[in-house]
Structures are given as C-alpha cells and as structure tokens.
Amino acid sequence: MRGKNLLIGATALLLSFTAVAQDKADFTPSGEANGKVFFNYHYDMSEGTEQESSFEIKRAYFGYDYNIAKGWKASITLDVGKNDGGSDYTAFLKKAQLEWQASSAVKVSLGMIGTVQFSEQEKFWGYRYIMKSFNDEYGFGASADLGIKANFKLSDAFSANAFIINGEGYKKVQDDDGKQRVGASLIYENKGLIAKVYGDVNSAKVAVAGGTEKDVTVTALATFVGYEFSDKFKLAAEYNQLINGAKYSSASDNHDLEGMSFYSTYTIDNKWEVFGRYDYLTSNTLAGETEKWNLSSNGSAITTGVQYAPVKGVKMALNYQGFMKKDSSSEDNSMVYVNLEFKF
Structure with missing residues (x-):
C-alpha cells in the first residue's frame, strides 16, 4: 500500500511538472512597437483673431508592449506634446x-498607468x-497617473475597477x-448598451483667510450611457461634476464645475462616418458674488463633421468646432479643422 501511494504521488508530481513545462513551452515572449500621430490644419473664423490658420501636430505617441510571460505584460509610451513652459514638442x-x-x-496594473475616469467615454466617442x-477636455481628470489599479470581471455584463493614484496626472510628480x-x-x-458610474476623492491643503490652511476634499463624479442602435x-x-476644484489637480474650496456631453455617429460605410457632439460647461456662484467664478470659460461647444478612413491606420476628418461663451463680453470661437490620425 505504501509503495502504491508513493507511486501515485510521484506520478502526480511528474504530471504537474510536465504541465508547467508544457505551459512554458507553449508561451514565447514577444514585443511590438506602436505609434500614433495627431495632425491638423485649422482656419480660425473667430472675430478679432490674430492667427487665422495653422498646421499643427498636437500629439505624437511612441510605445512598446512586451509580453514577458503568460499573464504578464509590460508597456511603455512616450507622449510628445506641448509643455506649459512653452516648448511645442516635449516628451512626457x-x-x-x-x-x-x-x-x-x-x-x-501598476506604475504609470492609464486611468479609468473617461476611458469608456473616449472609446465610445x-x-x-x-x-x-x-x-479630459475641461480638466476634470487626467488620462494617466502614477499608482495601481485593479479591474474585476463580475459577470458577463458587469465589470468594476478600483485604483489609488498620486492625483496630479502624468506630467507632474506627487505634491507636497x-x-x-x-x-x-x-x-x-x-x-x-453601456452604462457607467464613476467617483474619486482626493484631499489637499488650501490657504484660507488669516494665513491658515484647511483640508479640502476634491471629488469627481461621472455618469455615462451609450447605445449602439x-x-x-x-x-x-x-x-x-468636479466639487471643490478649479481643476482635478487644483483644490479650491467651494469652487465647483459641472457639465454634460452628448455625441453620436452615423456610419455610411466602412470608410465614411458622420459625427456630432454638444458640450455644456458651467460653474457655481461664490458667496457674495454676482457672476459664476468660471464665467470666462463657461459655455457650449459644438463639434460636427465627416470622417474618411481610406486604409487601416489612417483617419481624416473635415469638421467645424464652435464654442459659445456665457460671458457676453467675450467673443465666441468658430473654427474649421482638417484633422488626421495615422498610426502603426
């Protein structure tokens, strides 16, 4: 009996080692480079504009993905774009x-990771x-940050994620x-049908009257519903909504932002699409004030156009972009764009 048990144990151990060896044999580490460029020409029809037209490269992404082992993947991406310091092409x-x-x-996922605040919205748009x-457009959150996140598949229809990040975005380090x-x-x-609810919180110290500081909690909330008919x-x-923040990374007591966005696409064929979008951004009025604190940036934005995709990896669009400001003393923006994306 003892010999039989030893034989069974040895056989089981041998089979487990064989399975591991087979698993390793079935996997071959591999990597792939990728890149993406956003190019445009625009003509500014706004009254009083100084620069009427321009060619621009707004973004260039260069990356590499490497499958280290089964279930393990490393990724790195450089974002080449405008720096607040003035350089038009700084790599982040x-x-x-x-x-x-x-x-x-x-x-x-951990490291410099993609965030989840508007990932589904951006994909659907x-x-x-x-x-x-x-x-992303109005500063409610960043597309990437340092931290860790976990994605959970709860059922065929439901998924969830949770994260802890620095909160300053990928262009800044952790604050003091x-x-x-x-x-x-x-x-x-x-x-x-896709529906999403999202929320995050972050506290920071802000200066108040008397030269003291207080902790202020910045809260971002998002709801999204999309349907492919x-x-x-x-x-x-x-x-x-952004509560107690002039921006996701800038705490400001009682300064709130909120807004809505509606967008749709009609696909004509595998190369042509027509699209449209409407945004509305507003802010609250502070105690003792008569105007909303973010009045100069509040308003409605309209984007509409047609996209043509001649080959895989190339997209181009002729579109109109207008912004109607709530501030009656400011001129509305009115621009015509030709946008191009090419990637590999």
Missing part, C-alpha cells in the same frame, strides 16, 4: 506599467484625434501633501 512619460492577469476575472472627451486620489467605477455592457448609428450622453 505617458505609460510605464506592468500588467498582471491574475485570473480570468482579475487584472492588476471615437474621435480623440479631433477632440478630447469631456472630462503626499495624499493620493482614490476611486472606483462600475460598468454595465450588454447588447449594444445598429451597425450604423450610436448615441451617448454623460454628466460630470
């Missing part, structure tokens, strides 16, 4: 993440090379407070 580290597929239901999604942004989202997808037409709407 946009992504430097290690991704671990812990199971079929759990994936963990589909025209990032023309205009950022609402949260050393306090992180914490948040989560829940997503539902089924038969053309058919292969031809899709429609989406989102509502967003």
Whole structure:
C-alpha cells in the first residue's frame, strides 16, 4: 500500500511538472512597437483673431508592449506634446506599467498607468484625434497617473475597477501633501448598451483667510450611457461634476464645475462616418458674488463633421468646432479643422 501511494504521488508530481513545462513551452515572449500621430490644419473664423490658420501636430505617441510571460505584460509610451513652459514638442512619460492577469476575472496594473475616469467615454466617442472627451477636455481628470489599479470581471455584463493614484496626472510628480486620489467605477455592457458610474476623492491643503490652511476634499463624479442602435448609428450622453476644484489637480474650496456631453455617429460605410457632439460647461456662484467664478470659460461647444478612413491606420476628418461663451463680453470661437490620425 505504501509503495502504491508513493507511486501515485510521484506520478502526480511528474504530471504537474510536465504541465508547467508544457505551459512554458507553449508561451514565447514577444514585443511590438506602436505609434500614433495627431495632425491638423485649422482656419480660425473667430472675430478679432490674430492667427487665422495653422498646421499643427498636437500629439505624437511612441510605445512598446512586451509580453514577458503568460499573464504578464509590460508597456511603455512616450507622449510628445506641448509643455506649459512653452516648448511645442516635449516628451512626457505617458505609460510605464506592468500588467498582471491574475485570473480570468482579475487584472492588476501598476506604475504609470492609464486611468479609468473617461476611458469608456473616449472609446465610445471615437474621435480623440479631433477632440478630447469631456472630462479630459475641461480638466476634470487626467488620462494617466502614477499608482495601481485593479479591474474585476463580475459577470458577463458587469465589470468594476478600483485604483489609488498620486492625483496630479502624468506630467507632474506627487505634491507636497503626499495624499493620493482614490476611486472606483462600475460598468454595465450588454447588447449594444453601456452604462457607467464613476467617483474619486482626493484631499489637499488650501490657504484660507488669516494665513491658515484647511483640508479640502476634491471629488469627481461621472455618469455615462451609450447605445449602439445598429451597425450604423450610436448615441451617448454623460454628466460630470468636479466639487471643490478649479481643476482635478487644483483644490479650491467651494469652487465647483459641472457639465454634460452628448455625441453620436452615423456610419455610411466602412470608410465614411458622420459625427456630432454638444458640450455644456458651467460653474457655481461664490458667496457674495454676482457672476459664476468660471464665467470666462463657461459655455457650449459644438463639434460636427465627416470622417474618411481610406486604409487601416489612417483617419481624416473635415469638421467645424464652435464654442459659445456665457460671458457676453467675450467673443465666441468658430473654427474649421482638417484633422488626421495615422498610426502603426
């Protein structure tokens, strides 16, 4: 009996080693370079404009993805764009993440990671090379940051994620407070419908009267619903709030922003699409004031145009972009764009 048990144990151990060896044999490490460029020509029809037209490269992304082992992937991406200091082409580290597929239901990413505040919205909008999604465009959040996140597959229809990040975005380091942004989202997808709720919080010290400081909690909230009625037409709407923040990385007591965005696409064929979008941004009025604190930037934006995709990896669009300001003393913006994206 003892010999039989030893034989069974040895056989089981041999089979486990064989399975591991086979698993390793089935996997071959591999990598792939990638790149993406956003180019445009625009003509400014706004009254009183000084620069009527210009060619621009707004963004250039260069990256590399490497599959280290089964379930393990490393990615790095450089974002070449305008620096606040004045340089038009400064390279920033946009992504430097290690991704671990812990199971079929759990994936963990750490390092300089892509955030989740508007990832589904941006994908559904589909025209990032023309205009950022609402949260990104108006400073409600950053597209990447230092930290860790976990994605969870809850069922066929529901997924969720949770994260801890520095909160300053990928162009800045951690602030002096050393306090992180914490948040989560829940997503539902089924038969053309996608719905999402998102929230995050981050506290920071701000100066108040008397030369003292107080802790202020910045909160970002987002809701999003999109529906693909058919292969031809899709429609989406989102509502967003930023509480106690002039920007996601700039705490400001009682300074709130909120806004809505609606967008749709009609696909004519595999090369032609027609699209449209409407944004509305507003802010609150501070105690003792008569005008909204963000009046100079409040207003409505309209983007509409037609896209042509001649070959895989190339997209171009003729479109109109207008911004109608709430401040009656400021001139509205009115511009015509020819945008181009090419990637590999």
